[in-house]
Amino acid sequence: MGSQVSKPLEFSKIDAPPDTAAAPAKPAPPATPGAPTSPAEHRLLQTCWSCRVLSGLGLMGAGGYVYWEARKPMKMGYPPSPWTITKMVIGISIATWGMVVMAHPKGKAYRVA
Numbered sequence: 001m002g003s004q005v006s007k008p009l010e011f012s013k014i015d016a017p018p019d020t021a022a023a024p025a026k027p028a029p030p031a032t033p034g035a036p037t038s039p040a041e042h043r044l045l046q047t048c049w050s051c052r053v054l055s056g057l058g059l060m061g062a063g064g065y066v067y068w069e070a071r072k073p074m075k076m077g078y079p080p081s082p083w084t085i086t087k088m089v090i091g092i093s094i095a096t097w098g099m100v101v102m103a104h105p106k107g108k109a110y111r112v113a
Contacts (some may be wrong), residue, residue: 057102
């Protein structure tokens with residue numbers, strides 16, 4: 001009537017990995033950076049307008065929140081410290097990032113010859 005804890009440990013053997021003879025000996029070379037891996041692959045932020053709007057508005061809201069929270073001590077009459085100014089710049093940067101996502105996602109630009 002012993003419990004599971006009082007019984008001696010039983011070690012199980014680990015099986016050998018399956019035969020890898022069917023796998024190719026040389027893997028395919030990696031794709032060049034910036035090139036899509038297949039024509040069927042699509043960029044979500046380029047094709048999905050609602051995704052861009054949602055992401056952009058979320059970033060703009062987060063940036064606005066960071067900015068306004070950094071301004072609260074200034075509204076109460078405290079002088080701005082370097083940390084307060086840094087937080088305000090970070091908030092503006094996050095909001096600008098949201099505008100860029102909405103207006104001009106990566107890969108949309110093209111070169112005019």
